[in-house]
Amino acid sequence: MENNKESISLFLLPPESLTRSQKIRKFFQEKKTQKHVTIILFSVVPLLLLILFTYLPFGEMVKFSFYKMKYLGKRTFIGWQNYQEVFHRSDILKALFNSLYYMGAGVIQLSMALFFACILSFKTPLKNFFKATLFFPYLVCALAVGYIFGFFYSRGLVLDSVLGLFGLSKGTLPYWLKDRSINNWSIAATSIWRYQGQSMVLFIGAIQAISPEFFEASSIDGATRWQQFQYIILPSLKPIVILNFMLMVKGSLSAFEGPYVLTYGMNGTATTVVLMHQLAHEAGKVGLASAMAVILLIIILAVTALQNLIYSKFFKGE
Amino acid sequence: MKKILVLCSVFLAASMALFANGTKETKSTLSPSAGKDISMEISFITHKQGMEDLFARYQKEFNEQYPNVKIIYEPTPDYKSNIVLRWSNDNWGDMCMIPHVFLPQDELPDHFASLGPLSEYENVYEFASAFAYDGQVYGISSTGTAYGMLYNVKVLKDAGVDSLPENPKEFYEAMRKVKAKGEAIPLYCDYGAGSRLADWEWNARGSLTGDSDYKNKLCYMVEPFAKGKPYYEVLQILYNCVKEGLCEDDPATSKWDSCKNLLANYQCACTCIGSWACVDAQKLCKNPDDIVFAAFPWNTDGRQYATIAADYAYAINKTVTGAKYQVCKDYITYLTEKSNFSYDTGGIPIVKGQTYPKTLKSLQDNNVKLIIDNPPKQQDIGLFDELNSESELYLGKYQQKARIVEAAMGQSKETFDEIMDDWNKRWTAAQIKIIGSDYATRNPY
Structure with a gap:
């Protein structure tokens, strides 16, 4: 109690008359300081984890990219050579090109997610059942996805028999994974199946945040469902659409699981990350793979910046 | 507040001690019983x-x-x-x-x-x-593996092949007969499983050459993948079989599990693999004696060899x-x-003189000589791996062999000779970079 009284009085005294230790005590008792101390203490643990598991390894990787090295054994510093090599290899360019398939699939994925999100946000029979069903693939582990789709795309198995029901004969169907003209699409389709639910959940969340009064008022004014979508849902969803779009682009540039579990990146399906994995772990060129990773990061950052620019130029001003 | 800070610093110190622990342990070479x-x-x-x-x-x-x-x-x-x-x-x-x-x-x-x-x-x-x-x-x-072919002899017999092929000509003939019969896949190439393709390569060393130093010599050889050389011959069999449609219909989705079942169910005649697979397939087969492991279809002056390797x-x-x-x-x-x-x-027992398992008996019966890769000379230790990494030929792995199968399937425009030329080019470039341009004259084997 005594102490408390004294600490209150610290604030009443004129600042010049305080001793050094009193000044320090006063500094720590100020509300502003206390707030900062709390913030710092609370963020120490997550920051520590972030630094330990993200920034430190990343720093190491940047270091690796200047060496000719394997994980084990001797390392030699070779400067920018790895970076030069990245730009001179046709397979890396091809791998980067393969990301376009995933971006194409990503656009379909987002449109489907938005469509389902709109339907499932209103009164739909068995709403929760459909939500769960559509979200479920996201929970299946990548290895199982590989196994499932291995069978799905096998000649004469699941997909072929389903299409057979619609009168398409086996002879007219392509080999889904063997045929280079279609195998990248087949694999990209698995990523639609897998991630569509995740984008949908994000959209549903955002739609539910829209005040129901808007819908009520607009329907009294005679707005159709389409008009509601166009003038209420879409404008309020803009930030989340942008977010989903950014996640999608990042995901397509760093697509790994699909091509890896289904084809090991063989037959022209290697994406940048699959190629990175192959170079680092199979060919023993960790330095080169690290340089690829750094460049990929720069590309992703550039694309994100570009998106932000476009977003602020064209949408913010409205 | 102070308490939390103290706690934090204690925690930090403790974790540092944890990480530092164990690095300065003195090592005793003595091993008290x-x-x-x-x-x-x-x-x-x-x-x-x-x-x-x-x-x-x-x-x-x-x-x-x-x-x-x-x-x-x-x-x-x-x-x-x-x-x-x-x-x-x-x-x-x-x-x-x-x-x-x-x-x-x-x-x-x-x-x-x-x-x-x-x-x-x-x-x-x-x-x-x-x-x-x-x-x-x-x-x-832990054990040793021999490399060669795993056959279902009943399938071969039904197609009119009475003895196991001992050279490429007989092999193609046998595969064509099985295909003509139309009841079984002649050769399961197992492309979709990735790593299985590497098994072809082991045969290019010991099984074709009977030379324990072949892998070591490879480092100094001039164009070791040229026509007529072991690698070319072995991989050409793979290429030709795929090209001729002697393998499974959809290699992109093939896997060892399917192969095992097809072999055991008389729906497949053979596959190129290590001897370890024999037991797995026999377990599934109603008459295990039909599954036979044999040497690669090749002979040098009437003698067959099989590469063996440590597991x-x-x-x-x-x-x-x-x-x-x-x-x-x-x-x-x-x-x-x-x-x-x-x-x-x-597998091949590790203790010398122990009896061989039944699965390897056919090798013994046919007097097949088992060839193991010799370790390289002291100054060459790690050289093969360096060349392999530098050239990105993925020797001992599957990536470049997949390229051959893809070409044979008509999925890329390369021919087999073009691929082998490219292999030679890459290998030579790596040899010059790592050993020096006089690499061929430095061969100590």
């Missing part, structure tokens, strides 16, 4: 999955020697990728398996404890030198010392000499 009643736990990282029954049996049998020692197995999926990351830190555990042709030999002492001088093992164990460096043994192979090897962490080291070493001895692991898995 461990008493029978010693009690401890030993961790063992393994690539074998779903073998809990077997591990339980080993535990029971080993407990007769050390009643209070517990071996904790840690089956690890995607072993080769994961174990490298584990090894980058010394505290990965007590024991593990070293994958075959994986680590350059001069790196063995960086991770593992020596198990004794090579001279001590050489005359008793097969493959003793496979995991040795500078006269010391660092790993004991994954048991090893002890270099940080393990004292009584624990002794127990680990005794466990390896138990696994090698008493557990019957080789026999159960149909």
Whole structure:
């Protein structure tokens, strides 16, 4: 109690008359300081984890990219050579090109997610059942996805028999994974199946945040469902659409699981990350793979910046 | 507030101590014999999955020697990728398996404890030198694998092939006959499984040449993938079979599991694989005698050869010392000499003179000579791996062989000769960069 009284009085005294230790005590008792101390203490643990598991390894990787090295054994510093090599290899360019398939699939994925999100946000029979069903693939582990789709795309198995029901004969169907003209699409389709639910959940969340009064008022004014979508849902969803779009682009540039579990990146399906994995772990060129990773990061950052620019130029001003 | 700060700093200090721990341990090379009643736990990282029954049996049998020692197995999926990351830190555990042709030999002492001088093992164990460096043994192979072809002889017989093919001509004929009969897949190439394609390559070494130093010579050879050379011949058989439609219809979705079942169910005539697969397929077949493992269809002056290689090897962490080291070493001895692991898995037994399992009998009957890769000379240790990495030919792996199958399937516009030319070019470039432009004259073999 005594102490408390004294600490209150610290604030009443004129600042010049305080001793050094009193000044320090006063500094720590100020509300502003206390707030900062709390913030710092609370963020120490997550920051520590972030630094330990993200920034430190990343720093190491940047270091690796200047060496000719394997994980084990001797390392030699070779400067920018790895970076030069990245730009001179046709397979890396091809791998980067393969990301376009995933971006194409990503656009379909987002449109489907938005469509389902709109339907499932209103009164739909068995709403929760459909939500769960559509979200479920996201929970299946990548290895199982590989196994499932291995069978799905096998000649004469699941997909072929389903299409057979619609009168398409086996002879007219392509080999889904063997045929280079279609195998990248087949694999990209698995990523639609897998991630569509995740984008949908994000959209549903955002739609539910829209005040129901808007819908009520607009329907009294005679707005159709389409008009509601166009003038209420879409404008309020803009930030989340942008977010989903950014996640999608990042995901397509760093697509790994699909091509890896289904084809090991063989037959022209290697994406940048699959190629990175192959170079680092199979060919023993960790330095080169690290340089690829750094460049990929720069590309992703550039694309994100570009998106932000476009977003602020064209949408913010409205 | 102060308390929290103090706590935090204590925590930090503690964690630092934790990380620093173990680096300055003094290492005693002496290994005092461990008493029978010693009690401890030993961790063992393994690539074998779903073998809990077997591990339980080993535990029971080993407990007769050390009643209070517990071996904790840690089956690890995607072993080769994961174990490298584990090894980058010394505290990965007590024991593990070293994958075959994986680590350059001069790196063995960086991770593992020596198990004794090579001279001590050489005359008793097969493959003793496979995991040795500078006269010391660092790993004991768990079993050995022979490479060749796995046939279903009944399928061949039904198609009118009475004896197993012993040269490429007979092989093509046999495959064509099976195809003409139309009831079975002649050759399961197993392209979709990736790693199985590498099995073709082992045959290009010992099985074709009968030369134990072939792998070592490869480093100094001029254009070793040119027409007529072993690699060209072996991979051409693969290419031709795929091109002629003698393999499965949709290789992109093939896997070893399907292959195994097809072979056992008389729907497939043969596949190129290691002898370990024989037992797996026989288990599924109603008449196991129909599944026969034989040498690669090739003979040199009437004599057939088969490449054999060490499998994954048991090893002890270099940080393990004292009584624990002794127990680990005794466990390896138990696994090698008493557990019957080789026999159960149909592999080549490690202890010299032990009876061969039934699966390898046909090799013995046909007087097939088994060829093992010799370790390279001291100055060449790691050279093959360096060339392999530099050229990105993925020798011993599947990526470049997949390219051959893709070309044969008509998915790329390359011809087989173009691919082999490219291999030669890359290999030569790597040789010049690493050995020097006079590489051909420096061949010590």
